[in-house]
Amino acid sequence: MPFEPGQVLTRRYLRGRWCTWAQPMRVIGDDDTGLLLWHPEGSDFARLLDADGNTQHQVTVDRMRDPKLTVHRWEGCDILVLMPPAAAHSVWWFFEQGDFAGWYVNLEEPCNRRPDGVNTNDHVLDIVATPQRTWEWKDAGEFDGRIGDPLYFDGAEAAAIRAEGDRAIKKIEAGEFPFDGTFTDFRPDPAWPALRLPDSAEFPLHRPA
Numbered sequence: 004m005p006f007e008p009g010q011v012l013t014r015r016y017l018r019g020r021w022c023t024w025a026q027p028m029r030v031i032g033d034d035d036t037g038l039l040l041w042h043p044e045g046s047d048f049a050r051l052l053d054a055d056g057n058t059q060h061q062v063t064v065d066r067m068r069d070p071k072l073t074v075h076r077w078e079g080c081d082i083l084v085l086m087p088p089a090a091a092h093s094v095w096w097f098f099e100q101g102d103f104a105g106w107y108v109n110l111e112e113p114c115n116r117r118p119d120g121v122n123t124n125d126h127v128l129d130i131v132a133t134p135q136r137t138w139e140w141k142d143a144g145e146f147d148g149r150i151g152d153p154l155y156f157d158g159a160e161a162a163a164i165r166a167e168g169d170r171a172i173k174k175i176e177a178g179e180f181p182f183d184g185t186f187t188d189f190r191p192d193p194a195w196p197a198l199r200l201p202d203s204a205e206f207p208l209h210r211p212a
Contacts, residue, residue, distance in 0.1 A: 011028070015122045017124055026048040037087035043191065043198070048075055060142075064154065065154055094109075094181050105133045
C-alpha cells in the first residue's frame with residue numbers, strides 16, 4: 004500500500020544489527036516515480052554516536068564504544084528526498100531559505116517499506132551536484148576504506164555501487180529526470196511544522212522487527 008500525502012514516517016539507515024540513522028519525514032507523494040519526502044530545517048533527526056563522540060564516518064559501527072542514537076536538529080537547509088522504486092539510491096533536493104541549492108545522490112540499498120516508514124542501508128559513496136549540473140563524488144576515500152569489511156561490501160558489491168553512481172551521473176549530465184528541473188520550485192505548505200521525534204523514543208540498536 005502506498006503512503007498517504009501528509010503522513011509522517013521515519014526513514015532509517017541500518018547496518019548489521021545497528022540502526023544508525025532515524026529521520027522523521029512528511030510524505031509529499033508516493034507513485035510510479037517513487038516515494039517523495041520532505042524534511043524541513045529545524046526538524047529532528049537521530050544519528051549513531053559513540054561515547055567518544057565518533058560517528059560511523061570516523062569509526063565502523065562494530066568498533067564504536069557504547070554507541071547510541073542521539074537526537075539532533077537538522078540545520079542549514081530543507082530537503083526533498085525521492086526514493087525511486089527499487090533503486091539503489093535516493094535523490095535529494097537542497098533548499099536554502101526557500102531557493103533550490105543543488106542535488107545530492109545518496110547511494111543506498113533499495114528500501115524496505117514498513118507500516119511506520121522505510122529502512123535502507125547507506126552505501127557510503129555519494130554524489131553532489133550544483134544547480135548547473137556540475138558534480139563531484141563525496142566520501143570516496145571512506146568508501147574505498149570500507150571495501151572488504153564484512154559489515155559493508157566486498158569488491159563486487161563496491162563495483163555495483165559505483166556503477167549505480169555512474170548511471171546517476173549520466174542523468175545529471177544529460178539533465179534527465181529527476182535532474183531536469185523537476186521539483187526545483189517546490190514550496191512546502193507554510194502551515195507544516197518542523198518534524199519531531201518523541202522525547203521518550205527508544206531507538207533499538209538492532210533492525211526493527
